[in-house]
Amino acid sequence: MKLLDPAALDCLAALVDEGSFERAAHRLAITQSAVSQRLRALEMQMGQPLVVRSRPLRLTGPGQVLLRYARQLQALRSDVARDLGEHIDIEDRVPIAVNADSLATWVLPALQPLVDDGISLELIVDDQDFTHDWLREGRVLGCVSTLAEALRGCRVTPLCTMRYVAVASPAFVERMIGPRGLSHRHLAQVPFVVFNRKDDAQAQWVERALDLSSPRLLQRYVPSSEAYVQAVERGWGIGVAAWPLVRSRVESGRLQLLRPDVHVPVDLHWHQWKLADAVSAGTARPGLLDRIGAALAAGVPQEGPISMA
Structure with a gap:
């Protein structure tokens, strides 16, 4: 497969996140025509449509595959920028899916060190039995889920009950x-x-x-x-x-x-895509998704006994 244009992949991710060409163009600070041209060039390179132009926009099967790649590329780019001491582009957001009850109790304090370090997280909320669908479709890079078995291309870490x-x-x-x-x-x-x-x-x-x-x-x-x-x-x-x-x-x-x-x-697990280890070669610093997983594992609640007092 030929090398894919990172700018075109960013357009694909922005289209999914924003739901329209107009909002994607505003997010990327380019014209709507430029978004269309980059997407069209990517579709021509792949030889098949990637986006169904409906309301809301929908990805085709190949589009979902490329979205996963685009998300992983953004996370790797953030890792490289962090290791080089460079500013992380605010548009390189790291989307993860969590369940509402975890978000309301322990997820925010657990992720606070990453936010303090300048990581741009985007939290997607869904039922814990369905968050892995977001990961499978490439819409997020990691998720808190009840699913115990790792999805293809992912690894899983138990969190808590x-x-x-x-x-x-x-x-x-x-x-x-x-x-x-x-x-x-x-x-x-x-x-x-x-x-x-x-x-x-x-x-x-x-x-x-x-x-x-x-x-x-x-x-x-x-x-x-x-x-x-x-x-x-x-x-x-x-x-x-x-x-x-x-x-x-x-x-x-x-x-x-x-x-x-x-x-x-309810047993909860952290799922994340396996990203290339080459970026972290020569450094002891873990990758961004590994840091998120470690932060969540360290921040799980100590519930104590269930009693009236």
Whole structure:
């Protein structure tokens, strides 16, 4: 394969990130015509279309392959600039996908040293069962995922196990559940707060707590980790949330644990593309993705026991 124009690959990545030729041109500080010309030249070199000109723009299969290459090239470029002591271009952002609960609890403090070092991170949020799709499609260079097996061309590092517990406001428990606790008879009238339609933690918890298979639940959707906990505290329903998100509220009495003996374990792993080692040859400094993985592994939460106090 002939050498590919890095500027054309940057255009491809910008088109995916921005969703239009106009916004990609603005990001790259070139004309819209220049973006079109660079993409057309790349497609002619590959002999096939890379982008479906629709709204929103979509990549073809070959386009996804080249996007992965473009992302890796940007990360390697950042590594080279850092090792040479040069300024890192702000456009060489490093996109990684994380789940919302990790972002709301421990990811930001874990990544703070990299941000202080001038690394331009772009955090993409999705359910932990789906973040690896972003990696597979080449939209990100790494992801926090429940997937334990490494994708082709990637390597995986175990991070932690987050425990999801069922909580509700004391007033909600008194009004809707009663002193005997949650049982099968409650499921027809007791609502559960759900993050989004990908979220099945509530069904998993009910299966474990009540020994039910594929339970049907009344659901209220709140697609924000912080707002989710607030909704549960306001009495919107039962929530099944990561223990670090609700621990302080449980210990202060603002939320009440339902069945402290039951929780849903969610194992998290860090996936990253394998980049060439040549850039790091002769230096003890790890590559950028290795640094991100190490920072996340060092910053995972120490959850402590699940209890009322």
